[in-house]
Amino acid sequence: MKKRVLIIEDDHDLLELLRIVFRDSGYEVVFSPNLLDTDYINVLHPDLILLDVRIAGSSKSGVDLCKELKTHPDFEKLPIILCSGEHNLPELARKSHADMYLTKPYDLAVLLSHVNKYLL
Secondary structure (H helix, E strand, O other): OOOEEEEEEEOOOHHHHHHHHHHHHEEEEEOOOOOOOHHHHHHHHHOOOEOOOOOOOOOOOHHHHHHHHHHHOOOOOOOOOEOOOOOHHHHHHHHHHHOOOEOOOHHHHHHHHHHHHHHH
C-alpha cells in the first residue's frame, strides 16, 4: 500500500509541482490549498503532512494546526514538516512541535529525502 502524503499549501503552482514529485516517487498525494480541521485529517489518514505556515484566507496558521495535531492522541506521532519563508521558522517549528522544517525556497530532492526518511 502506498504511503499517503497530505500537502497543505496555498501556492497552487507549488502544490501542483509537489503533487507530481510525490506521485512520481510512489506516494499517494492528497492536497489542499486551505487548512483542514482535525476531523477531516483523521478521515484522510495521512502518513505525513507537509504544511505551509501561512495559508491565505485562513484565520489560523499552519503553526496553529500543527500544535492542534501534535496534542491530539490520534496525531501525536504523525510526522509534520513545516515549510515557510518566515525568518523565525526554527522557533515556529519548535513551538508547534513539528518534526522538522524546511525554509522556502527548498530543494525538492532535499524535501523528498526527508520525506523518505519518515516513510520508508
